[in-house]
Amino acid sequence: MPNLTVILLLGLINTTEVTADTHWSLQPMTRTAIPNNSHPIDFFIEQKLEEKNLKISPPANRSNLLRRVSLDLTGLPPSPTEVKAFIDDPRDTKVVYAETVDRLLASPRYGERWAQHWLDVIRWAETVGFETNAERALAWPYRDWVITALNSDVPYNRFILEQIIGDTVGADAALGFLVAGPANLAGQIGRDEEAMRSARQDELDEVIRTVSQSLLGLSIGCARCHDHKFDPILQRDYYGMQAVFAGLKYGERRHRGQQNNAWATQVEPAEKQLTKLHHQLEALRLKHGLRPALKTIHTEHFKPIQARSIRMTIKATGNGKPASLYEFEVWSTDQQNVALASTGAQASASSFALANQSRHFENLIDGLIDKRQSYPWVTDKPGPAWIRVDLTQVATIERVVWHRGSTMLADYEIEILPADGRAQVDWQRLVHTEDRLPRIDDTRSADKVNLRNLTLEQTRTLLTLIDSVRQQADKLAHLSAGPQVYAASFEAQPTPTWLLRRGDPMQRLEKIAPTIPALLGSMNLKSRVAEPHRRIELVKHLTNREHPLTTRVLVNRVWQHHFGVGLVSTPSDFGRMGATPSHPELLDWLALEFISQGWSLKKLHRLIVNSRTYRQSSRPRAQALRVDANTRLLWRFPPRRLEAEAIRDSILFVSAKLNLKMGGPGFDFFNQRGGLSDYTALETFEEEGWRRMIYAHKVRMQAVDIFSAFDCPDSGQMRPHRTRSITPLQSLSLMNSPFVNRQARFLAQRVRSEAGDDSKTQIDHAFALVCSRPPKWAEKKALLKLVKQHGLEQACRVLFNTSEFVFIQ
Template sequence: MTLTIMRALAVTGALLLTSVAAHAGEIDFERDIAPILEERCSYCHGEDEQESGLRLDRRPHLLRGGDSGLAAIVPGYPEKSYLLDVVSHRDPDVKMPPDEDRIPDEEIALLTRWVQEGAVWPGQMDAELEVETSHWSFQPVVRPEVPQVSGRTSNPVDAFLLHRLAEDDLTYSDSADPRSLLRRASIVLTGLPPTPDETTAFLEAYAKSPEEAYAELVDRLLASPHFGERWAQHWLDVIRWAETNGSEANLYRKNAWIYRDYVVRAFNDDTPYDQFVREQIAGDSLGSGEATGFLVAGPHVPAATVGREPSAIRQARADRMDEVMQTVGASIMGVTIGCARCHNHKFDPISLQDYYALTGVFQDIEFGSRRPELAPEHPRKQRGQTLWREIGTHRKTLRPLGGWEENWGAFRELHFKPVTTAAIRLRFKTVNVSVDELEVFGPDQRGKNLALQRHGTTVSGYPEGGNEGRNPITRLTDGEYGTMAWRAKVDKESEDRPWVRLDFETPVTIERLRLSSNREYYFDTDYLTKKPYLPRYEYDIDVLTEDGEWKPWVGTWFVNRKLNEQHPERKKALAGIQQAIDALEEEGPRPSFIGRFVEPQVTRVLLRGSPENPRDEVMPAGLAVLDGDLGLTSDSSGAERRLAFANWITRPENPLTARVMVNRIWHHVFGRGIVATTSDFGEAGAPPTHPELLDWLAAEFVEPTVSGGTAWSMKGLIRMLVMSEAFRQSSRPREEGIARDAGSALLWRFPPKRVEAEVLRDAILLASGSLDPAIGGRSYRIHNEKATYAQWEVVDNYGPHTWRRMLYQERMRRVDDQMFTAFDFPDCGQVRARRPVSTTPLQALNLLNSDFAVDQARRIAERARSDAGGDLEKAVDRCFELLLSRPPEQDERTVCVELARQEDLSLVCRALMNSNEFAFLP
């Protein structure tokens, strides 16, 4: 008899004994459980093979589970143990072993009892599995020694690069000529080429002292307000920021540009990167409320499109949380967190538990608008306080004269004499009513909405179900603004009119009431200059007295008509309030699409990512592999969660945060990151070409010892890179370099690259003298004002109102601007850490024949003629200086003068705009 047969018989005998012992006393692992695991499971889930990443021959592996991300067993909780779901075939998608080999019920009962009794496994009760990985990006940053290289170099960046080049018998190319260097530095740092005057000044200074002239140039460009515009664009690409939501309706995001201006300001002010990150995650706690626009920068499907099906609403919420995960993961952490939404990450040490613990951090974030929390010294904050004082003064005038109504755009607010009551009743005078939210406030906690259901208030009225029972009255006090409203309609001939009753949990003192018909649209999607249709409903308010009688208290008809007739002096105060309200909406901390806050819910792991399959509760936390325990619970407030996470992710010990940003900055300076996949530092990403240099830069970024600058200074790091010899090299090809490193990844030359769409457009406007250099403010519009489910249409993409930097063009998802989209301008639907570079006929056609190109070429030609005093040859020279930052060579001059004589000087400009020299960094 073979050993295999003997072993099989022994196991079979043990299983028979197991069934006999099934109901006898406590479970004994060796007797009752080990034979089941050995016979039924170990072949596919043992030491040698672990299908689906699940290993069942060790207790710690059972506790962790497999690729599903769910624990195979949870001691004491059979109902939470995924192994029991699988072997019992309760999960319709995963049945193991399959039907023909299904484990007998009596063995499943034993496994269930074993888990119920604590899953005791002798010798392994203290064994634990540490979350660990050998992948380089998750290892601590250790500052390496700067290598010694032959020759003198004062910049450590050059030392690392030259050391690596020597391994391939390569070295740097010659220095770039001063004109090329000026143009390169200007575009990399500000996105704008130098003007002719700037070129002349630099060349004169460079001839006297090249090093001093270049250092002064770099410092001037870093100090330019256009620096922030250039580098803000890079950040906005990564987080997919746009001013529409990208859904089927692709609705507008009102005042989203407030966040864009914050990013510009942060780069210009050289806000330390760790602070920059903290503000974008928890700016509401740090006096930088507009910065949280970062969290809602990605696309989303609005509630109106989702519909009313509860499962669809839950799925849409899960999808919005995933958009937040993509934004945070790609931009700050450099990992593909979204891959762990349905199962453990296939490549990186990110589990399903990690994913949902991270979503727990952001459970209070919802896509929408709010007034940003600003520091006391913020100009908008100060202006807002002044206007609020004006409003308070006018209210003080009105209060002795009775109630009044204020129009806040999104809602109307009725003020009246304070009264203490257990219930109020609103009796509408119209047959049609549509109200998304009814709010009631008292004089004490002025921001507390006493009507909310969560405060114990109940709502009733007529008709309770709204129109045909589809628009219930409970929506009035659910705390949600938007299309989910109470819509009531009664017959015109009926004596009945719609009415609402609020019963408070205990008697309260009230003095204000708000009504709105679709506040979400006003705050989130209505155009900046468009006022929504907000009916001025007439209604009477009754209060319930202590003896149970209804007492009339105030009516809108009374405050808006009768009192105004009785007290003509009210008119001035009412007008003053309305003027202050309008100014507050424009000049104060305006409602902006930077996210709104909701009450955070308990976060649960979702089986295969489905909200219909919630499993175990998880606490808000960072990645376990990076010691992400934040000490939070499900009772922690949303602000607490995000602030704790912001502090965790910006710890100097976090190996990803500094590495990712250093690499991102390197990418935008040299055209390619040390890690080419700038938003994926995981196993599926590219390995670093210079790992020691990357770590040295990350360490220097956090704790500058060579530059002596500010910790986490983005400008300081950029200055170090552009001051290097590597950046100042010629971009000309060399045979030996092409042979060994065709992509110039090792930087034996400065890699030539085509400039972005924005640089092309802004450079043309600069050359014609048309560019408006104003920083910040509302985006300029090139589109129509569309109906909800219509499409955006480009109506004017070249008129004078568009002559600002392209950063300020309304950034609409899924819309071709009919000009520079051809140059790979992103549609903001996907993370775009690195823009693609394509070459198509449409590019040349746009720069030759578009209305913008023709109009601007004519303006450049007119400017050149004017500057040249009518001399055609000098005018041609001026066109070259304006567009290419250099005079023409003699043969170029001859050809262009002839073309200008035969046709028009504007044709010369259009030809130069289509040259590689104009479109590529030198």
């Protein structure tokens, strides 16, 4: 990859020199012949090593190997019982190890471990990010879908299919993939045309980046405003991909499945119960002589009458809050709004809230409903308030219309000044609510409701029945909507996609048909093709066995998480600015073998972890270090620090506090789930907070307690490869964290319970739990002294802080 000096001296790369005919990742995959007696991975690795006069290291000892593969596949260390059984088994290590690999892959813990790697790639989180960072309360079913898919070994081509066209195969949760990234949704940054178009472009851009980088390893998003500066991806290619997803919408959709079917059976009984309650309410209304509730919440009709002024007095709102209105209209019998400031009508009102002083009474009768601004009229407190409109001339009126603000008007009266011309005339009441049944969304208490001829007890009985109707109506609406999931939904006929000059949504050039980048072929679709055929064609393209990128990118990601670095060290960039593969023949062989084995991820794992390359010792050798200090040639197993999630999970596991509850809404690390400020990290967790960290509610743009020191990402950006820093802050965090110290106390309690009161036996058992081996003599001596001086809890703190605990070796 050219460095900055090369770019400055020679200029940017000429993308015409990088084509599908020249760049390595776009070439057809080739399968190299392997000798019959060789493991394919070891064959390719040893070939490269021989070129440097190097050899694979001897096998790791049994305890190290078991700990390595357990952490790799499940993110949890082996128990002392498992270690002892593995070490003591008299059979050949390869046989015992292969059985262990099968057991680990069959464990539900496997899906939880490897789902986190995928969620990193697509920067999945449960808030939207940006200025609002609002919560996505129902995003978690996608996380659960990924875990289930991995545990079930869903073929990777099916894994892709469900995430792009899941709505066609009953996999609605899988569509969370397309809307996993941050999104500044339309309307959040403004409601004018330019802001709405810009927000729409931004949300579709996130979809394109998710799909192209995670599945193709290409930065197609870089061609949004101009042709790609390094890869042969044109700007029109970008908008061709955008057209594939032009019908996509962010938000919640119905989540079909077992839960949905169960809910569907409850709809009819709920409808019958609601009908029964409505009959009871109607009978009670007739008994008390009340008029029916107002059907249209913002309109009052009355017999035509001449008036020169009209006044509405609001005595109470349905939720007890101050009254607020956007607009007030008075309509004549000839269907004219006669309450318009532009025709001379004048408005006045009882009061303005102090925070609303910039609004003017004229806003109430300007004929415009501008919900982008504060309400034109907001009263300063709950309780009686009035608004008056003096008409330009006497008019025959028949209805009043008000556009609701944040409150429902529940108790009010409407009066007029008649058109008899006298200076002093009493207001004449036209409409009031004292003889009208309250609406079901009226939540006032009985003592706040004024109904003529009803006692307080009768009012209370009536409101109790209304409350039952409201609750049953809500239940029916909930059941009818079905269980929901935050995932992509789609319009049947998407709007046209335009090529935009410099990416400016206000500068449209020409309509673009849905397609893939030209360097990968074409989908041959018309610009008006309906949903979901655009996405179906994309899936066919991505899962084509001849596709040069899909399986190369995937097997490279799997390799990376077993060895720390992929065969291509830039896992989401297989373009010109990405790295070239260290072992290109091996990459192709694995990609083709992956396809021939039914796109099975578990078979790929078995192939990799059963190789001598994976099973070798991690011990350094001076001569090899001089030749290959970064271990790219894999002359030893490259040790690496665990991710934050695996460290936390392992701490809970060895202290016997890990809650293995799977699925469902996550636990919280913070005192709130959305917004940009006032986040306070929780320091104390109980059983629900002791679940695996993948089940934590993921908040964008917030560091997670001590685990941010271990490079836990905030999902603001894609993380195809996590940083693995080594800093003093990590040790300080593990030593001083209230969470870790509490778990150290729990570990000490476990050790005492299982090993008894003898300090030597306690140290042996603590070492077995934390490090999966017995202590060396010097280690045991030092810990005995520490236990004698400061207690077993402090020894457990020290063990949590060892490199051996937080590293895969």
